[in-house]
Amino acid sequence: MxxxxxxxxxxxxxxxxxxxxxxxxxxxxxxxxxxxxxxxxxxxxxxxxxxxxxxxxxxxxxxxxxxxxxxxxxxxxxxxxxxxxxxxxxxxxxxxxxxxxxxxxxxxxxxxxxxxxxxxxxxxxxxxxxxxxxxxxxxxxxxxxxxxxxxxxxxxxxxxxxxxxxxxxxxxxxxxxxxxxxxxxxxxxxxxxxxxxxxxxxxxxxxxxxxxxRPFRDFTRISILNTWLVLVALLYIRPRNYLRTFREKGLRRFFLEDLLHSKDSPAKKSLSVALGVLVGLSPFWGFQTLIVLSLAWALSLNKVIAFAFTNVSIPPLIPFIIYACLEIGSFVLGQPKATVAFNWQEIETYRPYIQQHLTEYITGSVVLGFFAAALAGILSYLVLNIRTNRDAEKLT
Known part of the structure; x- marks a missing residue:
């Protein structure tokens, strides 16, 4: 040429x-x-x-x-x-x-x-x-x-x-x-x-x-831009990409490829599951994606798996999660039940109701989150270990 x-x-x-x-x-x-x-x-x-x-x-x-x-x-x-x-x-x-x-x-x-x-x-x-x-x-x-x-x-x-x-x-x-x-x-x-x-x-x-x-002025500009880009990446781009992955693969294919056949160890994958469940049940509504991706990155866990399991708090389950948190919180604190006037039908009433019983809700969500995360982590570890051992036996 x-x-x-x-x-x-x-x-x-x-x-x-x-x-x-x-x-x-x-x-x-x-x-x-x-x-x-x-x-x-x-x-x-x-x-x-x-x-x-x-x-x-x-x-x-x-x-x-x-x-x-x-x-x-x-x-x-x-x-x-x-x-x-x-x-x-x-x-x-x-x-x-x-x-x-x-x-x-x-x-x-x-x-x-x-x-x-x-x-x-x-x-x-x-x-x-x-x-x-x-x-x-x-x-x-x-x-x-x-x-x-x-x-x-x-x-x-x-x-x-x-x-x-x-x-x-x-x-x-x-x-x-x-x-x-x-x-x-x-x-x-x-x-x-x-x-x-x-x-x-x-x-x-x-x-x-x-x-x-100009080292100080331009480096400051670049740092401000990177701060903004990181927030956009965590709050929008990565969740968008993960959701696209789920939609393209479907739930069954996601579990087969990203959970079972991931190159990560069973321990790492089960810890990622536990982290996702813990954050998904946490009271930090609106910030769960940012929190789980930041923690998964800091702890070197599987970000896709962790993000996927934050969806344990999908809308149809929210009333049950809130009810369970209030019940557990009331029991742990030894206070009268906070769910006496709980309205299952009207989702608009959940926020003021939680505000009235905030201590019980936060206490219950922490207890429920750690218990559910431990249970999910242990079960997933057992299942992944069984699957890993079976795969190893096929190769021998």
Whole structure:
């Protein structure tokens, strides 16, 4: 494949967001021209010689912004421009000279061989000359990306990427600075778009490279974004994905595949069952999903199984659970029965009724939760052990 057809084969262009990188911009553009003439440069309010340099490339598509609005904003403008020009993919490359345009064919090959995806350049962050703060920032970002999406990547911060424009077009984004590059890959993964790494080279030249990353301000922005993304992941994305799994598999297939045939040990699976039942019967209505997923992650238990068994408190069983909690709580506290005027039919009355007998309800829910969790854990452990032993006997 000749160099000028590398990106043509996948109908891709290159987007270059730039802000006061006059020292390296020309070298980056000259390197890109070896692979494509479809280049979109978004000049993000540069105050150096950037406009003069861009004027020497008349066939560039250039967007000049009157003032600096942030890298994320520049990328979003570039995406809209590329989509309007009919491209399916856009390669983004920083203008500070740290990336090598010669790595562009690797992105094209990855798409041709493995199909559409959002690709992130994988830098060797262990090589000599990489700033310590960059390595730490990358590990920090990798950790939170894995927590938010379940996908493990070795580099999530590289600006050398390939975006599938049609797939990300319908996603709503809110950020406009450096944190955008975190938001876009997390939300793409949530949308079901494959996100993968592609090995690339990297050059950190302190004499030429100009970084506009402001450690305190931008790190704070990214931390706030990750806090929000974690909450969305725990409260909506993971429950949504688990529910989709249940619906697609059905109850019988879920038990056969995720409970019986999971690679986890019987002890780990039974503890996950117990945790799910305990949290499902807890009085923390509305927060059970967040609690069970956080505890399952902290205790290294099976999150799918734990989440599934929180559904022990499904709506048809709620009146019985509330009644049992009140009865148990009254008995433990040695108080008169709190269920004398309990209304089984009107669910609207449960909240004020619980408020009137809150002590009995909380006490009963804790006792019932621990008892039911212990019973469910023991029974599931016995069943799983029997199943494991049978499977082992078949293999001998």
């Amino acid at each position: 000749t160099t000028n057809k590398v990106l043509t084969s996948i109908n891709a262009c290159v987007i270059v967001p730039t802000f006061n990188n006059a020292k390296t911009l020309r070298r980056v553009l000259d390197g890109l021209y070896r692979y494509t003439s479809h280049i979109i440069v978004v000049n993000d309010g540069s105050t150096d010689a950037t406009p003069d340099i861009l004027a020497r490339y008349p066939d560039l598509t250039t967007v000049h912004l009157p003032r600096n609005r942030g890298k994320g904003n520049a990328l979003r403008i570039g995406f809209r421009k590329a989509t309007a020009q009919g491209f399916d993919y856009a390669v983004t490359i920083d203008s500070d000279g740290q990336h090598f345009p010669d790595d562009i064919p690797a992105f094209a090959r990855e798409i041709e061989e493995k199909g559409s995806a959002l690709l992130i350049g994988d830098r060797n962050m262990d090589q000599e000359g990489i700033p310590g703060k960059s390595s730490f920032g990358n590990r920090f970002s990798n950790f939170w990306f894995r927590f938010e999406t379940g996908i493990s990547l070795s580099d999530t911060q590289s600006g050398f990427r390939l975006y599938p424009l049609k797939e990300i077009q319908g996603i709503r984004f809110y950020t406009r600075k450096f944190e955008f590059e975190v938001e876009v890959i997390v939300k793409a993964a949530w949308r079901g778009i494959p996100v993968r790494n592609v090995p690339i080279g990297v050059l950190y030249d302190p004499e030429e490279r100009v970084s506009h990353f």
